[in-house]
Amino acid sequence: MENTARIGIVGGGITGLTAAYELAGRGYEVTVYEGASTLGGLASGFRVDPWEWPLERFYHHLFASDRDVIALAREIGVPVFFRRPTTAIYHHGRSYPFDTPLRVLRFPHLSLIEKLRMGLVIAYLRWLGRDWRRFERERAHEWLMRWMGERAYRTVWEPLLVGKFGDEYQDINLAWFWARVFKRSPALGYFEGGFQAFIDRLADRASERGALIRRSTSVKQVQPAGDVFEVVAQGAQERFNVVISTVSPRRMAEMVPVLPEPYRGKLTSLRSLGAVVMTVALDRPLTEGLYWINLPKQEGLPFLALVEHTNYIEPSHYGGQHLVYLGDYLPPEHRYFQMSQDELVDLFLPALERFNPAFDRSWVQGVWLHRAAYAQPIVPVRYSERIPPIATPIPGLYFASMSQVYPWDRGINYAVRLGRDVARMIDEDIRMGRVRDIDAWRTAPRPPVGMAP
Numbered sequence: 001m002e003n004t005a006r007i008g009i010v011g012g013g014i015t016g017l018t019a020a021y022e023l024a025g026r027g028y029e030v031t032v033y034e035g036a037s038t039l040g041g042l043a044s045g046f047r048v049d050p051w052e053w054p055l056e057r058f059y060h061h062l063f064a065s066d067r068d069v070i071a072l073a074r075e076i077g078v079p080v081f082f083r084r085p086t087t088a089i090y091h092h093g094r095s096y097p098f099d100t101p102l103r104v105l106r107f108p109h110l111s112l113i114e115k116l117r118m119g120l121v122i123a124y125l126r127w128l129g130r131d132w133r134r135f136e137r138e139r140a141h142e143w144l145m146r147w148m149g150e151r152a153y154r155t156v157w158e159p160l161l162v163g164k165f166g167d168e169y170q171d172i173n174l175a176w177f178w179a180r181v182f183k184r185s186p187a188l189g190y191f192e193g194g195f196q197a198f199i200d201r202l203a204d205r206a207s208e209r210g211a212l213i214r215r216s217t218s219v220k221q222v223q224p225a226g227d228v229f230e231v232v233a234q235g236a237q238e239r240f241n242v243v244i245s246t247v248s249p250r251r252m253a254e255m256v257p258v259l260p261e262p263y264r265g266k267l268t269s270l271r272s273l274g275a276v277v278m279t280v281a282l283d284r285p286l287t288e289g290l291y292w293i294n295l296p297k298q299e300g301l302p303f304l305a306l307v308e309h310t311n312y313i314e315p316s317h318y319g320g321q322h323l324v325y326l327g328d329y330l331p332p333e334h335r336y337f338q339m340s341q342d343e344l345v346d347l348f349l350p351a352l353e354r355f356n357p358a359f360d361r362s363w364v365q366g367v368w369l370h371r372a373a374y375a376q377p378i379v380p381v382r383y384s385e386r387i388p389p390i391a392t393p394i395p396g397l398y399f400a401s402m403s404q405v406y407p408w409d410r411g412i413n414y415a416v417r418l419g420r421d422v423a424r425m426i427d428e429d430i431r432m433g434r435v436r437d438i439d440a441w442r443t444a445p446r447p448p449v450g451m452a453p
């Protein structure tokens, strides 16, 4: 198939790479700009010599329900395998495995009645609540407290909300919570070779189809110029018929100064959190076989998630070392974004004794710190009304980012779906001649075409 439009994509994360793969496959001339030296954005990994597999900068796994990414992995030939690691909750200084009905029943800090009530509420949400739109008018915090009972909510679910949304957790709507319990599976998936193996293969396949991928090339501005767009990047200025941006809403508003209201207002009103994650390599395991522990804020720990990756994936892929992630979602102005790695190490490492009293600093073989300013969109009530459409008011300019993934919790499955959706939409718009008259937006803005969530 021969298609002549030139398409520029800002961002070489999963959304941008999937869109590149799809559009190059439809015969378009595609260029991807990625500001970082590695591809993959939040899902990217880092290599440590002589480890066999790279490790994600931020802990990652798939759910069995992540059909879009599993199908794409199969299509491009990257094996996915599933395991059932143990997840736990932390209560009054102890971790309790909490991922099977039996383990829930054995949990000593809730009565049988409280547990049954909690189970009924979750069952109601999972099986009767497919019409998620009615849930988005409720705040998860208030609704769960009311129906589940305060103790069960505060012990089990509030830490999940706080761990994800920090001080903003009381604003999160129930549709997000519903989607989270609806999609979650006890079996968790991982790519053979890590998430970077999937990313690299996707980039290779897009390149084989003719896409040009420019790493270490940050885009400064996207400017409509006549019937094309000028993309101004480090050391390059190129023209495209169509541009897709996959960056944060705030960055998008800065990058395209001519974006009209009310679209610009929608972008700048969206709120999000960043992520700070420390990876620690140890010469022995930290916990007794636990993969994921949610940490309630009131326990006074300096991070809100502890993920022992090598209780899920064998240490043999990482030179026999045991890898623990210590993470938190925080506003980008939080002091953790300014503190040095050494300062954070001094703050975080003493807390490991709470998970293993024998822990000693001599166990530590390596530490890596990763931070991202845009990592988790905040989804308050009626969020669906706030989402900016993928097609911006400027014909030929598209915005596809994590903030439009809803009600599902953002994740690489939805980045794949979004990349495919925007590619399909562009192909259709080009065929219908809707992206040619770029100048027309100044006088008669086209009605926005929304993303069907």
Ligand SMILES: Cc1cc2nc3c(=O)[nH]c(=O)nc-3n(C[C@H](O)[C@H](O)[C@H](O)COP(=O)(O)OP(=O)(O)OC[C@H]3O[C@@H](n4cnc5c(N)ncnc54)[C@H](O)[C@@H]3O)c2cc1C
Residues within 6 Å of the ligand: 010, 011, 012, 013, 014, 015, 016, 033, 034, 035, 036, 039, 040, 041, 042, 043, 058, 059, 060, 061, 062, 217, 218, 219, 220, 246, 247, 248, 251, 275, 277, 327, 372, 375, 376, 400, 401, 402, 410, 411, 412, 413, 415
């Ligand atoms: C702590 C943490 C844990 C997570 N765990 C999971 C998990 O277990 N499972 C899961 O499925 N998902 C998980 N996710 C979410 C997942 O990583 C994201 O949903 C997904 O990677 C988003 O992809 P994206 O391409 O939309 O955005 P991004 O990954 O943010 O990609 C955007 C890209 O744009 C680039 N960019 C930005 N500005 C510019 C510019 N001006 N010029 C050029 N390039 C630019 C960035 O460098 C980046 O590569 C997690 C995320 C975090 C932070």
